[in-house]
Amino acid sequence: MDSHPELSLDNQLCFSLYRASRAVTRAYQPLLKDLGLTYPQYITMLTLWEHDRPRGMHELVRELGLDSGTLTPVCRRLEQAGLLTRQRDTVDERRLIITLTDQGRALRTQAAEIPTKIACMYKDSGIDPILLKQELDNLSALLVGD
Numbered sequence: 001m002d003s004h005p006e007l008s009l010d011n012q013l014c015f016s017l018y019r020a021s022r023a024v025t026r027a028y029q030p031l032l033k034d035l036g037l038t039y040p041q042y043i044t045m046l047t048l049w050e051h052d053r054p055r056g057m058h059e060l061v062r063e064l065g066l067d068s069g070t071l072t073p074v075c076r077r078l079e080q081a082g083l084l085t086r087q088r089d090t091v092d093e094r095r096l097i098i099t100l101t102d103q104g105r106a107l108r109t110q111a112a113e114i115p116t117k118i119a120c121m122y123k124d125s126g127i128d129p130i131l132l133k134q135e136l137d138n139l140s141a142l143l144v145g146d
Contacts, residue, residue: 057096
């Protein structure tokens with residue numbers, strides 16, 4: 001008999017969020033494979049597409065909620081794929097500037113259908129994706145203190 005039911009894995013919000021996050025990421029994999037992107041590369045490209053201008057690495061880190069140790073190899077691979085460039089700022093060499101290439105911009109058109117395809121996967125589930133996103137954003141802001 002368990003004297004600490006509060007420690008049961010099935011009672012943990014964190015585990016439900018973890019499991020859902022992994023399931024969502026897996027759902028994206030076949031769609032992103034056609035683009036030659038991993039999920040971390042995709043969310044990085046989403047940010048770059050949304051603000052199609054040169055961006056500092058620290059700005060991307062802040063927007064994505066990733067650390068630079070995670071984002072640096074993602075950007076390096078995107079650069080190797082010809083989707084972006086990484087250059088030191090001429091004014092401040094400590095600052096790394098990320099810029100989309102024409103090839104990176106063109107990929108946006110192919111990626112435009114992905115959100116619709118994902119939405120079709122849960123269309124008839126009874127889940128309100130807008131409400132769910134708001135709740136998750138609120139939880140993140142509460143825990144991170146944004």
